[in-house]
Structure formats: structure tokens, C-alpha cells
Amino acid sequence: MPHFVILLAGRMAPTDELRGLIEGARVIAADDGIRHAVGLGLSPELWVGDFDSAPGEPPIALAGVRRETFDRDKDKTDGELAIEAAITLGATRLTLVGALGGPRSDHAFAHFILALRYRRAGLDIALCDGAESAFPLSDEPRLFDLAPGTQFSVLKFSAVTGLTIEGAKWPLTDVDLPFTSILTQSNEAAGPIRVSVRKGDAILLSQADPTVR
Incomplete structure (x- = not known):
């Protein structure tokens, strides 16, 4: 089951539980979500977004990460683009890190909606930040x-x-x-x-x- 971690720009506490959950997963960062990579010891294979909130350059340890840049005026969020990239690469399981909290409540709400959408599409999806975890429910106990x-x-x-x-x-x-x-x-x-x-x-x-x- 190809497992991808999507790094988003919300809050993140690098707990042992969170580290264990994402161990061995492939990683894609969405815009300012790249800042969580070093704290979690992760090396993203892809960094996507319009880069309106990300630092101009990533930390030196992440300088070689491949980027896909999108226009700021678009009809998809950076997180949505990162999820779609993971699916294109074969993801069947997704863990959204930094999907909860953060400076904008509308982003957290959007991540809940995306989780429901992709759970309907058959993906195993969770949202975790070290302090809270969220899981879409279904008719399967x-x-x-x-x-x-x-x-x-x-x-x-x-x-x-x-x-x-x-x-x-x-x-x-x-x-x-x-x-x-x-x-x-x-x-x-x-x-x-x-x-x-x-x-x-x-x-x-x-x-x-x-x-x-």
C-alpha cells in the first residue's frame, strides 16, 4: 500500500507517535509545509504550490527538492495539488501532516473536505499534527x-x-x-x-x- 505524507502549513508537534506513523512513507510538501520536513527528519521528493507563503529558499538540507510551481490565481489549493500529485505517483494511503490548526481556519476546514472526498474515492486517509488526529468515517466499522x-x-x-x-x-x-x-x-x-x-x-x-x- 503506497503511503504518502503530505506536508501542509498548519501546526505540527514532532512527537514520537507522529514520527512512527509516517515512518517509511514517501513525502510531498505543499508550499510552506516544507518547513516541517527538517523537524520530522523527512526528505520530500516533490515540493508543489504557488509559493506565496513559503520561504524564498528551503533549508540547505532540502535545497535539491524538485519543485512544481503553479500560478497564485488558481482553482485548487496547494494541499489539493500535493494530494493529486501523490495519487498520480500511486498513493493509496495518505497522511496529511499540518492539516489542522494554523493561521487560517478555512484551510483546516478545506482539509476536512478533501479528506472526505478522497476517502470516498477509496483512499485510506488521516490528518495528524502530533496533538490531534482526524479520520473520515464510513459504513465499515x-x-x-x-x-x-x-x-x-x-x-x-x-x-x-x-x-x-x-x-x-x-x-x-x-x-x-x-x-x-x-x-x-x-x-x-x-x-x-x-x-x-x-x-x-x-x-x-x-x-x-x-x-x-
Whole structure:
């Protein structure tokens, strides 16, 4: 399963967990996401974007990275271009690093939308920054190995049908929720949890630190 890491410009904490998750993956950087490469000990094979936010030159260690430059006035984000490049190179699994947080909330929201889009297309996709992780949900039950006490939420991007959450302080079984419901905000894992949604668009967002409230 070809695994690609996409480096984006949001926040990033270089934790051991994050390093383990991306170990051995191929790497593509999107614009200012290149700044995370050195901190994670990564060598991108490609650097894409309009370079409106990236440094003029990358660190010396990354000076040889191949670039693909796009016009600033375009109809795709730099992150989207990086994902498409990875797919062209054969990616079936994607980890978006730096997709959460950052100076612009609209970018984080766009990354959630992209994750849902490419999950529908059949890719295994996750968004991780060392502090939080996010995973698109589907009708196939998925096990998340969370420590007891870990806070998590299910973020909905539509009405959902048949939402099931097992192993949580507040479990749900085959529940239908309108888009406007926030019932699934701030749940707590009792240990590993299993989550699925029969119909609708939703993402599980979990905290890396089980003490975060």
C-alpha cells in the first residue's frame, strides 16, 4: 500500500507517535509545509504550490527538492495539488501532516473536505499534527486504539444515518442525527473505540494527550 505524507502549513508537534506513523512513507510538501520536513527528519521528493507563503529558499538540507510551481490565481489549493500529485505517483494511503490548526481556519476546514472526498474515492486517509488526529468515517466499522480518558468528537458534514460508537463513555447504537446536532461533541474513550456511520459524511477527531479537556 503506497503511503504518502503530505506536508501542509498548519501546526505540527514532532512527537514520537507522529514520527512512527509516517515512518517509511514517501513525502510531498505543499508550499510552506516544507518547513516541517527538517523537524520530522523527512526528505520530500516533490515540493508543489504557488509559493506565496513559503520561504524564498528551503533549508540547505532540502535545497535539491524538485519543485512544481503553479500560478497564485488558481482553482485548487496547494494541499489539493500535493494530494493529486501523490495519487498520480500511486498513493493509496495518505497522511496529511499540518492539516489542522494554523493561521487560517478555512484551510483546516478545506482539509476536512478533501479528506472526505478522497476517502470516498477509496483512499485510506488521516490528518495528524502530533496533538490531534482526524479520520473520515464510513459504513465499515473502524477501530481506534485510544487510551482511556482520551477526548474525541465526531464532526458531521451532513446529516448522518446509523452512527455507532462502541467503547466510549457515551456510546451510540445506530443513531440518526441531523447536521445541526452537536450531540457527538466531546465524548471520552474508555479504551479502544469502534465507530461507523451507515450514511453521511463525518470525521472522528481525537486528542493525542488523554489529559486534554
